[in-house]
Amino acid sequence: MTKENIIKLVEKAKEGNQSAYRDLLNLYWGDIYRFQLSKCKNDYEAEDITIKTFSRAFDKLALYNSKYAFKNWLLSISSNLFIDYLRSQSKKIVAIDIEKENIVIIADKAPSPEDKLIQEQNLADLLHYIKQLKPHYREVIHLRYFQEYSYKEISEELGESLNNTKVRLLRARNLLSKLIKKRDSTDI
Secondary structure (H helix, E strand, O other), X not given: OOHHHHHHHHHHHHOOOHHHHHHHHHXXXXXXXXXXXXXXXXXXXXXXXXXXXXXXXXXXXXXXXXXXXXXXXXXXXXXXXXXXXXXXXXXXXXXXXXXXXXXXXXXXXXXXXXXXXXXXXXXXXXXXXXXXXXXXXXXXXXXXXXXXXXXHHHHHHHOOOHHHHHHHHHHHHHHHHHHHHHHHHHHO
């Protein structure tokens, strides 16, 4: 696809054209996913960061400068999200083995009591927002984040293509994000 065609697609997407979003997702999904898989070596995390990449990119599409290649813009977003992922994984505990006179660093993945309380409160708020979505968006959110289905399992469950499932999940996440942001702006 030529640079001009890609710019036209981006412009259509900026205007809210859903097929343009889908075409951009289909065009660059493989590149971004392979990039993430090479970084984190984990299929689930690579898929999750790839979805977040497109979500962030589509939310910030108005900021895209057509002087630069769209793929490079996506890769820079994806790279930043990978760095965020690494930071979230970096909480550590130091364990000292006195018998071997050894210091071992162990990743601490357990949330603190404060984190647990915040998570419970946030989950209740999140469920409230999810209930405001249309049923077909609630369903895909529920399957992905509460049942922890893979994208393939969700597409089989819904009887849709894998790409349509990814687009539906992306739209559901964007709508959910807008609901939350709308609430946050009214709370100020």
